[in-house]
Amino acid sequence: MADLTVDQGGRLRRPAGIRSIRLGDTKVSYVPDGDVRFRPLDLLEDTTDEVWAAHPEYLDATGQLVGSVGALLVEHGDRALLIDAGFGPQEHEGPQGPVRAIRGGALPQGLAELGRRPEDIEAVAFTHLHSDHLGWACHPAPGGDRPVFAHAEYLISEPEWERRDLLEAQGMAEQVAALAPRVRTITDGQEIFPGVRVRVAPGHTVGHAEYVITGGGRRLIAFGDALHAPIQIDHPEWSSAFDHDRVRTAEHRRRLVAEMAEPGTIGFGVHLADVVFGQVRHDGAGPAWRPLDA
Incomplete structure (x- = not known):
């Protein structure tokens, strides 16, 4: 792996495109749907202006923290699983709060570029219900009224689905109703696809899930929103404003960072700008998060 420059070739300031890796007989691909711009001080409330002045490589020209929005495609033989479903064909701008702007809509095109149709997806496994x-699990296919993933089950951790009332209280009753007919709840340690096991890691939400994918002597941890930005690898004590239980999330993040530093272990963070696949290296040669393909 090559040494990285401080700004990692500008990749920390742009959202990711399609990226794929192989774990033995399993192919894992990031499928972009769009991007998000976070207000850094509002997202990571324990940071300061001085922190970001010292790390301008994470911010775009307007001072926003750049994030990716998308999904993880897991392919094993003819079978295909999707982890998360992007933001869908919509845009949103926040006049205040952590999210400055977010947009989606590109996921179906990305699947097509990877040779997959939505009907090829046998299940969509969610890390959590934000x-x-x-x-795309809640939006119909373009030009139609059926769900995009009409042939898929929706896999949601049991504790997350049990507390769907929290979503309804936040004005997401319509999304809950759209999910409900296809939901199958899953439990900690369950294998949901060849080489893919769920690991319930609450903190970001009450039933937030990670997915551990093994193959070819390696493992990949798709850690959902346990991390929103690569800088949290160096500072796991910095929790996100979106975390349901910030203390619990920080404790889990410390364990997760240590785990990703173990040999043969890869991390996947859906929001981590254009460095979604990476490994943790504490060698003093730069940021601890090293993109896998750097």
């Missing part, structure tokens, strides 16, 4: 992960 709108930027539910998008």
